[in-house]
Amino acid sequence: MVVLLVVMGVSGSGKSTVGSQLADKLGWKFYDGDDYHPKENRKKMAEGIPLNDQDRIPWLCCLHDILRRDHESGQNAILACSALKRMYRCILETRESDFRSVTHRREEDRPAPLKILFIHLDGPADLIAKRLEKRKGHFMPAALLQSQFDTLEPPSPPENFLTISLEKPVSEIVAEIEEFIRNMY
Numbered sequence: 001m002v003v004l005l006v007v008m009g010v011s012g013s014g015k016s017t018v019g020s021q022l023a024d025k026l027g028w029k030f031y032d033g034d035d036y037h038p039k040e041n042r043k044k045m046a047e048g049i050p051l052n053d054q055d056r057i058p059w060l061c062c063l064h065d066i067l068r069r070d071h072e073s074g075q076n077a078i079l080a081c082s083a084l085k086r087m088y089r090c091i092l093e094t095r096e097s098d099f100r101s102v103t104h105r106r107e108e109d110r111p112a113p114l115k116i117l118f119i120h121l122d123g124p125a126d127l128i129a130k131r132l133e134k135r136k137g138h139f140m141p142a143a144l145l146q147s148q149f150d151t152l153e154p155p156s157p158p159e160n161f162l163t164i165s166l167e168k169p170v171s172e173i174v175a176e177i178e179e180f181i182r183n184m185y
């Protein structure tokens, strides 16, 4: 069985750090969603302008295609991606922004949704802000953090997710995810 994990959360929540360390440990593929933003999105964020749905949808479709490709080739993969709204997580799973349009299509015409486990790194804005102030050489300004929290729709049932406190050390978060995967799959 192929395992697809998306490490999600607001900017600075630790997605890249946790995702890359977990992938190294497990020997799985790792993708950082940031690397796939078109230059217009990066420019917008660098100017302190939050992205909107129109900016994010093509980017999320491209990330879906990457996960789909790995799924089809039997490759376990981890993606670090903000995935802030439920609709964005739906695109990662189905490539469709409206789940109703997926269910309305004839079953034989639609590919099965990808089964993704979302790992939500959750924690207080003030701690994340402190971490972002120290982070160097990144295009995302700390000032956009509030807009990320405003946009965030934390995953909830029936979504397939695990929430972990980002206040824990990275090694502990990685171990917790490993343990969860072992028991689940």
Ligand SMILES: Nc1ncnc2c1ncn2[C@@H]1O[C@H](COP(=O)(O)OP(=O)(O)O)[C@@H](O)[C@H]1O
Pocket: 009, 010, 011, 012, 013, 014, 015, 016, 017, 018, 080, 131, 132, 134, 135, 166, 167, 168, 169, 170, 173
């Ligand atoms: N659990 C953690 N404990 C302490 N520092 C962390 C933790 N997770 C991430 N960091 C630090 O916080 C900053 C933001 O992490 P990063 O992985 O870049 O977040 P994101 O990819 O979500 O934007 C980095 O400088 C990273 O080293």
Ligand SMILES: O=C(O)[C@H](O)[C@@H](O)[C@H](O)[C@H](O)COP(=O)(O)O
Pocket: 010, 011, 012, 015, 016, 033, 034, 037, 045, 051, 056, 081, 082, 083, 084, 140, 148
């Ligand atoms: O959806 C978005 O608004 C962006 O994807 C954003 O959430 C993401 O966080 C940036 O790419 C910045 O990169 P960091 O998450 O690494 O700060």
